[in-house]
Amino acid sequence: MTSYLSRRGFLATGLGLAAGVAIQTPGHALAALPPPPPEGGLTFPSPALTPYVDEMPVPPVLTGDRTLAVAASSHRFHRDLGTAPTWSYGGQEYLGPTLEAHTGQPIALTFDNSLGTHLFAADVDPSLDGASEEDRTKPRLSVHLHGAVTSPEMDGHPEDTFRPGSSMAYRHENPQQAANLWYHDHAMGITRLNVVAGLAGMYFLRDEFDTGTADNPLGLPSGEFEIPLILADRRFHDDGSLNFRTVRYVPQGHWEGGMIGDRMTVNGMVSPYFRVARGRYRFRVLNASNVRGYHLFFTNRMPFWVIGNDGGLLDSAVRTTKVRVTPGERIDLVVDFSGLSSGETVELTNDQEEAVSVRAATGAEALRDLVRFVGTGSSGDTGSLPDRLRGGARQPTALPAVQAPTRTRVVSLTQALAQTWPPVSMGLNNLCYGQDPMVTPRQGTTELWEVVNASLEDHPIHLHLVNMRILNRQAFDLAGYLRAYPRPEQGTFWAPSANRFLTGRPQPPAAWEAGPKDTIRCPQNMVTRFVVRFPTADELGFDPDAVFRAPSGMDLQGYVWHCHIIDHEDQCMMARYRLVSA
Numbered sequence: 001m002t003s004y005l006s007r008r009g010f011l012a013t014g015l016g017l018a019a020g021v022a023i024q025t026p027g028h029a030l031a032a033l034p035p036p037p038p039e040g041g042l043t044f045p046s047p048a049l050t051p052y053v054d055e056m057p058v059p060p061v062l063t064g065d066r067t068l069a070v071a072a073s074s075h076r077f078h079r080d081l082g083t084a085p086t087w088s089y090g091g092q093e094y095l096g097p098t099l100e101a102h103t104g105q106p107i108a109l110t111f112d113n114s115l116g117t118h119l120f121a122a123d124v125d126p127s128l129d130g131a132s133e134e135d136r137t138k139p140r141l142s143v144h145l146h147g148a149v150t151s152p153e154m155d156g157h158p159e160d161t162f163r164p165g166s167s168m169a170y171r172h173e174n175p176q177q178a179a180n181l182w183y184h185d186h187a188m189g190i191t192r193l194n195v196v197a198g199l200a201g202m203y204f205l206r207d208e209f210d211t212g213t214a215d216n217p218l219g220l221p222s223g224e225f226e227i228p229l230i231l232a233d234r235r236f237h238d239d240g241s242l243n244f245r246t247v248r249y250v251p252q253g254h255w256e257g258g259m260i261g262d263r264m265t266v267n268g269m270v271s272p273y274f275r276v277a278r279g280r281y282r283f284r285v286l287n288a289s290n291v292r293g294y295h296l297f298f299t300n301r302m303p304f305w306v307i308g309n310d311g312g313l314l315d316s317a318v319r320t321t322k323v324r325v326t327p328g329e330r331i332d333l334v335v336d337f338s339g340l341s342s343g344e345t346v347e348l349t350n351d352q353e354e355a356v357s358v359r360a361a362t363g364a365e366a367l368r369d370l371v372r373f374v375g376t377g378s379s380g381d382t383g384s385l386p387d388r389l390r391g392g393a394r395q396p397t398a399l400p401a402v403q404a405p406t407r408t409r410v411v412s413l414t415q416a417l418a419q420t421w422p423p424v425s426m427g428l429n430n431l432c433y434g435q436d437p438m439v440t441p442r443q444g445t446t447e448l449w450e451v452v453n454a455s456l457e458d459h460p461i462h463l464h465l466v467n468m469r470i471l472n473r474q475a476f477d478l479a480g481y482l483r484a485y486p487r488p489e490q491g492t493f494w495a496p497s498a499n500r501f502l503t504g505r506p507q508p509p510a511a512w513e514a515g516p517k518d519t520i521r522c523p524q525n526m527v528t529r530f531v532v533r534f535p536t537a538d539e540l541g542f543d544p545d546a547v548f549r550a551p552s553g554m555d556l557q558g559y560v561w562h563c564h565i566i567d568h569e570d571q572c573m574m575a576r577y578r579l580v581s582a
Contacts (some may be wrong), residue, residue, distance in 0.1 A: 028471075033167045043363050044245050048238040048264045049078050049370035051271035052347075056305050058227060059201065059267065062090070062097045065107060067167075068527045070141055070199065078263075081240030087119055087198040089183075090438070094268040096201025097540040098228055099183065101174050102209040110169045113141050113162050119197040121245045125255045128570055129433045130188030139194065143205060144186035146328065147310055147518045149176050149540065153548035155464055155559060158188035158574065160550040168551075175541070177396055178210035179312040180284045180330045188433070188574075192290055196244055196259060198268075199315060200288045202228045209396045210313065211231045218386065218393035220307070221282040221334065225381045229348075231325070232270070233261030233367055241250040242356065246362055249369040258291040258567040260354070264291075271369040273345075276337045279380025283333045284326060291523070291565050292367070293458065294324040295352040302339075302346065306331035307389060311467045311516030315390045318511040324352070326460040328519040328564030331512065334385060342377025401517055402469045402531050403447035409439070412495040413522060413563070413573075415455035416485060426455070426559070427573065430494035432572040437493055439561070439577040443536040443544065451520075451528040452486070452498045454478060458523045459568065465544065465561040465579075467516035468530040472506035478525050490572075500529050519564050534579050544579040 009231050068090040075086045075093035089111070101107045118124060120135040138356030140163055144156030153160070153253075154170050162168045181203040185194035206212050214222050217330030235243040250256035285292060298304070298321075306319040310330050317334065325331050340346060348371050353511075354364045414427045441447055448471070451461060478500040486497040522528040537543045547557045561572035 008316060036256070040248055041363070042249070042260070042337045043247055044150060044235060044243055045363075046243070046261075047081070047238055048079055049270055052273045054079055054269050054272045055312060056272035056274040056371060057267050057331040057482065059092065059095065059098045060099050061204075063100045065109070067110040067112060068096070069114045071110045072119070073115060075199070075228060075268060077236065077240065077265060077268065079479050081236060081270075082240040083235075084239075085119060086242070087115065087194070087200055089199065094198045094490055096183065096199070097231060098202040098204060100204045101172065102205065103174055103205060106171055106173050108169065109143075110167055111141065111143050112166045112167045115139050115164050117241070118193065119192045122252050123193055124190060125253060128189040128255060129572070131190055131570075139190065140187040141168070141170065141194065141199070142186045142188075143170060143183055144464075145170070145172055145181055145183050147181040147330075148172055148174075148203075149177060149465060151540075151571055152544060152546055152558060153543040156186045157550070157556055158191070158560060159550075159552075159556055161187045166551065173541070174205055176205065177312050178207040179205050179310070180286070180308065180332055181205055182286050182288070184288070189570055192259060192570050193244060193286070196234070196242060196290065200230065202230065202284065202286065204284070207392065207396070219383045221280045221381045221383070225280065226284070227274070227284040227573050228284045229266055229371070230264050230288050231294060231370070233290075233292050234263055234265050234270075235259070235261045236263060237299075238239065252254045255567070255571050258565060260291050260362050260364045261289070262364070262367075263350070264370055266371045271371065273372040273374050275376050276340065276373045277376050277378045277380030278338050278340065278385065279382050280334055280336045280338075281381070283335060285333060287325045287327050287329050289327050290567055291327065291336065292354075293324065294354055295322060295324050296348060296350055296370075297322040299347045299349050304336070305385060307330060307334055307385070307510040309515055310518045312564050313389045313396065314512070314515045316388050317385050320329070320512065323512055324521070326521045326564070327566070328460050328462050329517075329521070337373060337375065337380070338382070340373065342375050343352060344374050344375045347372045352361045356412035357573050360581040362379050366554060372384075374460070397470045402471070403446045403533055405531055406448045407445065408448045408450060409441075410450045410452060410495045411439075413451065413453045413459050414485065414494070415457070415489070416492070419552070425490045426563075426568055427572050428575045429491055429561075430490055430492060431510040431575065432490065433574050434576070436493055440580045441534045442582050443534055443578070443579050444582060446502040449530055449532060450497070451530075452495065453522050453524050453526055453528065454481065456524060458521060458529040459573070460519050460521050461561065462519040463561040463577075464531065466534060467518055468520055468532045469516060470509035470513050470520060471529040471531060472508055473523060473526045473528045475503045475526050476512045477501040477503055478582050481542070483573050502527065527581045535580070545581065
């Protein structure tokens with residue numbers, strides 16, 4: 001039995017003892033925290049890098065049916081780093097092109113797995129569900145279009161994978177309204193590795209209102225004034241190559257809880273700059289980080305407008321000076337740089353700190369150097385936003401009212417320590433992937449989900465296929481809850497209601513969270529409530545409960561829901577669900 005604790009184990013030890021809550025798995029004592037390594041410190045630090053010296057790249061936009069190679073490439077993340085081996089979609093240096101599609105117009109995308117040895121072969125952990133030694137030399141892929149309404153066989157199911165030398169063809173019908181989706185790898189047990197290697201990209205879904213052209217009815221910035229911002233923290237070796245490891249005290253090849261980078265990249269470049277004209281820009285922001293959330297604002301505290309999030313446009317633009325975005329979430333911003341003269345600069349920054357115990361375990365501090373905007377003095381988009389974005393003439397319909405649920409479903413997020421490897425066991429409803437009972441909502445029903453976060457950190461929860469509407473979040477007494485409902489051994493369903501232990505008043509969602517969302521932040525020690533309607537086969541135009549066959553020969557059925565800290569979904573925090581017929 002190893003004496004090591006993972007970074008998450010140390011985190012849990014600190015928080016659990018501070019709260020006075022026994023968090024170990026029943027029958028197991030807490031393992032002792034090992035002393036810091038005598039040399040090198042706790043973490044693998046990246047080289048010191050000067051921010052804002054490289055221009056921010058903008059991914060090319062591709063439309064129509066096409067085949068994209070998933071292949072090894074190379075990329076220089078900063079002028080002072082060497083050229084690094086990377087992975088990418090479609091021949092890019094890193095990440096993938098922005099794919100653009102139109103509502104109601106199907107698009108066929110074929111992905112060729114042209115990879116060789118895994119970029120992070122030494123970091124593959126074959127003990128995780130779905131992973132194997134073969135992934136070191138023949139890495140599996142699965143391409144998930146995050147936020148899309150897709151039939152089960154086109155969803156990028158984590159078990160529906162394909163190895164080098166083979167391809168996977170996806171057909172996306174694009175039935176929903178315009179939205180900022182994204183595509184990324186979803187291969188079970190190695191998602192965290194594949195995404196950091198470079199397998200992520202934007203997917204802009206357009207419609208007759210949000211056309212992406214200069215004459216769009218909503219008057220939104222377009223063309224050169226509509227820019228994706230893919231936020232991702234990364235860690236580098238001295239030679240400039242990507243380093244997946246965070247802490248030294250977890251042996252290589254073992255899951256360590258979460259890759260936390262110490263350098264910020266935007267569109268694959270470390271803390272870049274971007275030249276802006278006088279006028280408005282539309283920034284399609286994606287948090288593609290493994291673990292980190294961001295609290296974004298401009299260094300001069302200038303206001304900006306949130307016009308949409310995961311599921312598309314809001315009814316009206318929200319004027320604010322700050323916004324929060326967790327892994328997997330997207331946020332659609334309009335920023336006016338009319339006051340920025342030639343040569344003047346302003347930075348988009350972040351002040352979200354990790355917990356004290358995380359900082360102690362990893363040295364992780366808030367990454368503040370995101371991207372610098374440099375004024376060119378030239379004239380740009382000088383239009384203005386309408387009072388409303390939905391519900392008016394030549395606008396999409398207003399967002400519907402939140403439907404009344406027909407049932408309430410309590411689900412739990414769990415995390416505990418044991419003297420086993422890995423020392424942190426995570427779960428949804430205290431279960432790992434494939435363990436029953438499975439969540440089986442009925443088609444055509446509306447459910448209220450009460451997510452009881454009985455773990456020791458925040459988790460962004462993502463449901464495939466559907467959108468959710470946040471009602472509120474409310475604190476609860478975790479110590480009292482655990483005393484009243486001792487958690488059984490992992491593998492036994494456990495999701496008691498926290499109603500007896502609620503404290504304070506429910507907190508409504510932030511204004512920018514008002515629309516449909518596919519990924520929702522669920523803070524620790526809180527109950528997060530959201531409403532989700534599960535559509536019928538007739539409404540979808542396909543059977544969401546159809547059985548389909550994976551390339552491995554395995555029969556699969558349904559979708560998944562999971563934490564979008566992608567290291568967590570690789571280690572138990574992912575579950576199947578089926579939309580059963582009434």
